[in-house]
Amino acid sequence: MADHVPLLQGSCFCKAISYAVSALPILSAYCHCTNCQRLTSCPFIHTIHFDATAFTWTHPEPYESRLDFYDNILKPYKRRFRCKTCGVGVASHNSQTNRVSIWGATLDRNEEGKIVGWDIAKPTAHQFYGTRMLDVDDDLTKWEGYQWKSERVD
Numbered sequence: 001m002a003d004h005v006p007l008l009q010g011s012c013f014c015k016a017i018s019y020a021v022s023a024l025p026i027l028s029a030y031c032h033c034t035n036c037q038r039l040t041s042c043p044f045i046h047t048i049h050f051d052a053t054a055f056t057w058t059h060p061e062p063y064e065s066r067l068d069f070y071d072n073i074l075k076p077y078k079r080r081f082r083c084k085t086c087g088v089g090v091a092s093h094n095s096q097t098n099r100v101s102i103w104g105a106t107l108d109r110n111e112e113g114k115i116v117g118w119d120i121a122k123p124t125a126h127q128f129y130g131t132r133m134l135d136v137d138d139d140l141t142k143w144e145g146y147q148w149k150s151e152r153v154d
Contacts (some may be wrong), residue, residue, distance in 0.1 A: 004020075004022030004056075004102040005062055006020035006021060006022055007021055007022060007023065007024065007106055007117060008020070008021045008048075008102075008106055008108075008116075008117045008120060008121055009018070009021075009058070009107070009108045009117075010090065010102060010106040010107040011059075011090070011106060011108070012082070012083035012085075012086050012088040012090050012106065012119075013086045013088045014085050014086040014088075015082070016058070016059065016065060016066050016083050016085045017057065017059045017081075017083045017086070017090060018058045018059045019055060019057055019058055019090065019091060019102065021050050021054050021055050021100075021102065022054045022055075022056075022057075023050055023051060024120060024136055025048045025049060025105040025120070025121065025149065026048055026049045026050060026051065026099065027047070027048070027049045027101060027146070028046070028047075028049070028104075028121055028122065028124055029046075029047060029123045029124060029125045029126065029127045029147055030043050030044045030045070030123050030125070030126045030127070030136070030140070031044055031046075031047045031126075031127050031128055032044040032126060032127065032129050032131055032133070033127070033128035033131060033132050034128075035072065035074060035075070036126075036133075037081075037133065038044075039072070039080070040089065040103075043132070043133035043134050044076045044126070044133070044136075045083060045103055045104075045105075046104030046105065046121075046123055046133065047101050047102075047103060048101065048102050048103070048104060048121055049097060049099050049100070049101050049103070050100050050101075051098065051099060051100075052093060052098045052100045052133055054056075054092070055100040055102075055128070057060075057115075060082035060088065063152075065080070065084075066080050066083065066084055066085070067081050067083070068083070068084045068087075069081045069086065069151060070080070070082075070103065072092075073152070077095045077096045078092050078093070078094050078125060079092060079093050079095070081093075081094040087122045088106065089103065090102060090103065090106045091103075092137075096122045097119065102141050103104065104108040104123070105123055107121060123140060124140065124141075124143045124147065125140050125142065125143055125147040126140055126141070126143065127143050127145060127146050127147055128143070128144070128145060129142040129143060129153050129154075130144045130153060141154060142154040144145075
């Protein structure tokens with residue numbers, strides 16, 4: 001990514017690992033699927049998908065020295081990456097689609113605590129809303145699966 005301008009940047013909690021993304025998201029949504037719920041211990045996450053060529057690690061090389069990973073046993077083509085120091089998960093790679101997902105909470109923040117590049121990263125929908133743990137009263141559309149690829153539920 002040496003010649004790519006980063007549109008979004010982020011890191012884990014302790015900042016030992018960091019990344020940059022140089023393209024607009026393919027998808028940005030709040031995901032309520034049971035896999036995300038169980039893998040993060042949260043009712044939903046803000047997932048942002050990009051083509052893998054737009055993603056790069058920006059912490060010092062060798063990148064693997066600071067990264068831990070695991071493969072999702074239900075979807076072995078999805079590898080999740082986390083920091084070896086603080087344990088925070090920051091990204092996953094889907095080898096079937098060659099896409100990388102990052103989680104919105106790991107994006108850089110400004111002095112006021114707001115996400116830098118929110119206009120680029122902000123979610124456009126709730127996906128897998130049928131398996132939600134709580135109702136969300138907002139103006140975003142809600143879908144049984146992926147946005148525009150499943151039944152709308154709102």
